[in-house]
Amino acid sequence: MKQQKPDLAPFYKFAGEHVAVGIHAIDSKGKTILYNRKMREIEGFDFEELADRSLLDMFRFDQTQSTLLQVLTSGTPILNIKQTYWNRKGQEITTINDSYPVYEDGHLIGAIELARDVTTLEKVIYQPLKKYEEPITFASLTAVSTSMKTVIARAQKAAAAKLPVLLVGESGTGKELLAEAIHSAHASGLPMHILYCHGTDGRLIDALGEEIERMQHGTIYCERIDLLPRALQLQLLEVVERNGASDSYFIASVGDDPVELIASDVLVKDLYYFFAAMTIKVEPLRYRKEDLLPFIDDYFSRHRMKVGSLVRGLDLEVEKLFLNYNWPGNLKELELLLDEITSLITTQETVTADMLPHHFQYKAQGGSLQAEDFLVRSDKDLLPLEEYLQEAEMYYLQKAMDLNAGNVTKAAHALGMSRQNLQYRLRKIKKNAQST
């Protein structure tokens, strides 16, 4: 008797959804046809958002950036491409991607990308302490802006009083570095143990508990506790509370306003209370641009000492580009960019625009605008042109204000209009928003 072949489709479907690799497939027109759970987690998009648009639309400003499209055009695979970027939710993600063309009966029918999320691994390898080749102290941190000076002063107070600290700030703002500096200030020479919460599991949290019991003294830094699922947050709370009376010093970080995180059930309230004897907010780089050039100076001087290069600074055009860009990945993004620029430097003393990597030139020219910001959403009907233009104006003016840390004079200058004109338009927008 002939055995019936089992229908494997439901199994493939289940495996595709639950596998720990991100999968994104497009058809021959660039339309998304598969976008699994892991990929949604990595990139922060929903399937619906992508399904209604072709990738060609999404990346029409930057087609060279999409490896999937390149594969679709060339018909050949692109393998082992490592990317670090800031996803839709502002999280820093590092993936290693393999993109393949898909053929059926000799015809190219689409392309598929497989992304391995190596963010946590990267964090373990990327050690600022080693990078600086010296223990981090408050003096290692660039703090020219008033807001950073306040941060350092509060952190010094916390270290002196040995108060648990909750560091609040976007990815790449320097929270880990600050935790290291606090640790050095109060317990130099003692161990510091870091729990990277992104992608961690219950075993690592238990191991942390054992580590605390074993080391007794020293610092525990729990990085991005808001990225832990609630059940694991409760487990962590149990571990830290059990050791609360030990001689360990506790620091944690979150990526967003903790009050909002608690209100939206992302952060367990009692875990927040445990760490938040002192809360220190680190502003995004776009609101403290005074730190940007001094950080670059410091970076270049370390580079000159380390590898004997001649690089001294940026030319005016690059300086302007850097100051106008909004740095969604903050100092980490800047540092990675400087790593990329200096890796190609030979005898140059000044960084000129042609030395900037293509991907950055692209982003910087578009300011903070993303292609997706101008797309018509799938869940919205088309607006009459006038309304759409009003929306676009509101968006653009708001971006200009953000980029200039709320300074109307500077924003007006950047937009090429008078201060009064900008103020008038902002008031009009506010009035319209209130009346709708």
Ligand SMILES: Nc1ncnc2c1ncn2[C@@H]1O[C@H](COP(=O)(O)OP(=O)(O)OP(=O)(O)O)[C@@H](O)[C@H]1O
């Ligand atoms: N104030 C600063 N002075 C000098 N370097 C800085 C400063 N802030 C950030 N950096 C640089 O940026 C890198 C990234 O910072 P860090 O890892 O501390 O950010 P983070 O806020 O902990 O990010 P995440 O939330 O993603 O963990 C550091 O290794 C350091 O080189």
